[in-house]
Amino acid sequence: MKIAVIGGYGPSLINFRGPMLKAIKDAGHEVYGIAPPDSPDVPKKLAAMGIKFVEAPIQRTGMNPIKDLVALFALVKILKKVKPDTVLSYTIKPVIYGSIAARIAGIKNIYSMITGLGYAFGQTSGKQKLLFKLVKNMYRAGLACNNAVIFQNPDDRDLFKELAVIPAEKKTIVINGSGVDLTHYLNSPVPEGHPVFLCISRLLKEKGVREFAEASVRLKKKHPQARFRLVGPHDDGPDSVSDDLIAKWQNGGVECIGPIADVREELKNCSVYVLPSYREGTPRSVLEAMATGRAIVTTDATGCRETVLEGQNGFMVPVKDVSALELTMEEFILQPDLLLNMGKASLKYVAEKYDVNKVNATIMKAMGL
Incomplete structure (x- = not known):
């Protein structure tokens, strides 16, 4: 099977999703990492893992509708070319635009991982109220395309259901964060002396x-x-x-x-x-x-x-x-x-x-x- 993973920041494919991409590859699947070209090291490091990198013009921050539309259509084009069997997106813009693009491209298996809600969900009144409503509705549109939504904690899942961002019957999975590589971050003695x-x-x-x-x-x-x-x-x-x-x-x-x-x-x-x-x-x-x-x-x-x-x-x-x-x-x-x-x-x-x-x-x- 071909699996495409879409992220909003190139190095995160290595730093946060690297072990997951490798696990999918080791299970015998063809894996594509799709993200903006933030770092020249990312394609090389992914290639060393046997994973193909495809750059996409996703703006990690900001709410520029023209740039976001460009990203959406670029993702549609990429997915039609790659033709993955399954798409997994994470972080806000890939989740929204990646999910919609996957639906337009005719991908049958679409999943999103909600890794945190960020600034837009920090306050739901005052100046942030309009942003909150906009982002909520955009999430609703994107996640409607998903077979299932993966959350990193039960509170975010419950909030999305309470706000009707996802319908009550939508399949959800709660995982324990992104996990941590215990062979990379090794236990070490607490230093002596002043804290x-x-x-x-x-x-x-x-x-x-x-x-x-x-x-x-x-x-x-x-x-x-x-x-x-x-x-x-x-x-x-x-x-x-x-x-x-x-x-x-x-x-x-x-x-x-x-x-x-x-x-x-x-x-x-x-x-x-x-x-x-x-x-x-x-x-x-x-x-x-x-x-x-x-x-x-x-x-x-x-x-x-x-x-x-x-x-x-x-x-x-x-x-x-x-x-x-x-x-x-x-x-x-x-x-x-x-x-x-x-x-x-x-x-x-x-x-x-x-x-x-x-x-x-x-x-x-x-x-x-």
Whole structure:
């Protein structure tokens, strides 16, 4: 069978879907990765895995109707040429336009993976209300073309049904995030000495980076020996934090590192991983930290809460609550024995629930592969 996987960002075919693509290929299928030409390395790396890359003019961000129509018709043309038996799309634009294009191209087996709802679903009133309605209706149109919809947490599935984005009878599958490769992210001892708190994220408000930075600035004043590292790119867009705010955090003792290609050294050198996100599909960086054997602090929010067994491998705090986050992070400074025990619990939990091989097997079964 020919399988086409459509993503909105080229490197994600390697970083997030690589093990899944390889598993499908190893099962004897011909696999195509379709995405924008974001990186010249992607086609080479996919080719080394025996996977064909096809570039598509998908704009990862923005709402330009002309560019989106160009992407839709380009996807129709690509799918008519490739003629896959099955199409799987993930992230918002591939899900919407990829699903519609697959239906137009006459593909019988169409699936989508909802990996998180993002900025448009962050607020449903005020300035974002129109965007929310637009995106909701676009999702409805795209997902109507699907045989089944795959979700990374039950909250997103329930919300889509409640909002009638998908009908109650539509087949849905809930998986444990994207999984994590336990042979790539290896368990390592928690570093000795003063604690290092790490957050890896695009610098967006919805990811909770403001709360992490503000709690860190407060803690740095009380515990100057502790370190607080914020790693990730400064994205453009309405939800991005300002350069002035980043400079303020740096002046307060937060180490703002910027993007890095391989996060494993950062995870290895941290003591606690913190992600105070407002909502996620399932946060991949948290799974990577768990696989490294690290205690977790995250929010009691959609997608995040599934990664923490409260008091066992970490703690949850309310969304947007800087004071609660500060006090919870301080627990690890005052009680360093928590680090080792919670790190062990993280490793055990991630192996049981989030092993990428188990997750990929569930995805392939859902698609009848």
